Amino acid sequence: MTGQPVALVTGGCSGIGYAIARQLAARGHGLFLVSERTGPLDDAAARIRGEHGVPVEVACVDLSRPGAAEEVHRRVRSLGLEIDVLVNNAGFLLFGEAVDVPIERANAILQLHVVTPSLLCTLFGQEMRERRRGRILIVSSISAWRDFPGIAYYGSSKKYLRGFARALRSELGVYGVTVTCLAPGPVATGLYGVDSPAIRRGKRLGLFLDPDRVAEAGVRALLRGDAECIPGISSRLMALASAATPQWVVDLIRRRAPWLRRDGR
Numbered sequence: 553m554t555g556q557p558v559a560l561v562t563g564g565c566s567g568i569g570y571a572i573a574r575q576l577a578a579r580g581h582g583l584f585l586v587s588e589r590t591g592p593l594d595d596a597a598a599r600i601r602g603e604h605g606v607p608v609e610v611a612c613v614d615l616s617r618p619g620a621a622e623e624v625h626r627r628v629r630s631l632g633l634e635i636d637v638l639v640n641n642a643g644f645l646l647f648g649e650a651v652d653v654p655i656e657r658a659n660a661i662l663q664l665h666v667v668t669p670s671l672l673c674t675l676f677g678q679e680m681r682e683r684r685r686g687r688i689l690i691v692s693s694i695s696a697w698r699d700f701p702g703i704a705y706y707g708s709s710k711k712y713l714r715g716f717a718r719a720l721r722s723e724l725g726v727y728g729v730t731v732t733c734l735a736p737g738p739v740a741t742g743l744y745g746v747d748s749p750a751i752r753r754g755k756r757l758g759l760f761l762d763p764d765r766v767a768e769a770g771v772r773a774l775l776r777g778d779a780e781c782i783p784g785i786s787s788r789l790m791a792l793a794s795a796a797t798p799q800w801v802v803d804l805i806r807r808r809a810p811w812l813r814r815d816g817r
């Protein structure tokens with residue numbers, strides 16, 4: 553990859569990450585895609601090369617393992633690449649009360665949503681600071697606007713990402729490196745399971761956005777160097793409503809809605 557900017561996208565083989573990768577490729581970026589499964593990663597790379605004619609490298613790395621960020625950084629260096637755009641997107645949804653979550657899943661989500669993206673920002677952010685240019689996109693969620701029971705691990709990790717993005721933006725801004733937080737509302741992706749009834753219902757009600765629309769808004773915000781982007785009016789309203797709802801109302805709903813409680817009391 554010579555003479556063109558290079559973007560590293562985690563979780564770039566599907567959903568929002570794939571859509572972001574395509575948006576960046578359409579704007580002339582070469583790509584380094586990272587995700588966990590080889591087949592979908594190779595397929596995504598081949599489709600993007602065919603569509604946009606840009607070079608695409610891939611690395612199959614389980615980002616929920618300790619040492620994953622260092623491994624990705626090593627692989628990028630071994631190819632002699634400089635990363636101009638870092639997109640921390642990989643993630644999964646974890647439903648269930650915190651004390652019921654299997655320890656391996658809890659460990660995995662904390663590594664994937666907290667440790668690995670933070671360390672990737674440190675490793676690649678250092679190089680961007682030295683070059684006095686670079687752009688970082690961190691994918692959080694509107695669930696960061698309120699502490700919801702039933703998704704404590706997911707929501708709190710997304711809250712961490714939002715705070716980390718803000719602090720990093722202040723630190724790196726003086727060196728000409730921008731940090732943008734993308735906080736989508738519900739998006740129709742594999743995050744909820746393929747074609748699940750919840751997605752079908754949400755789509756019918758117009759609550760789920762299309763990943764391409766989310767990616768387009770996110771990439772525009774990234775390239776403008778905006779601080780934060782919540783794509784779609786419905787998601788912005790959901791974030792506002794979440795922020796304005798007192799925690800005691802959330803707790804009351806939780807207590808009054810037996811289907812939300814494990815013991816049904």
Ligand SMILES: NC(=O)c1ccc[n+]([C@@H]2O[C@H](COP(=O)([O-])OP(=O)(O)OC[C@H]3O[C@@H](n4cnc5c(N)ncnc54)[C@H](OP(=O)(O)O)[C@@H]3O)[C@@H](O)[C@H]2O)c1
Binds near residue numbers: 566586615691
């Ligand atoms: N969909 C929504 O409603 C929504 C809303 C707000 C925020 N988000 C956030 O958007 C991001 C992307 O989610 P999505 O909706 O596009 O879901 P998705 O289609 O399921 O994509 C998730 C991506 O993360 C990768 N990934 C998951 N675990 C990984 C691991 N251990 N190591 C490496 N890669 C891993 C997956 O790769 P493999 O397929 O190879 O596992 C996949 O490419 C997530 O951070 C999610 O929290 C989504």
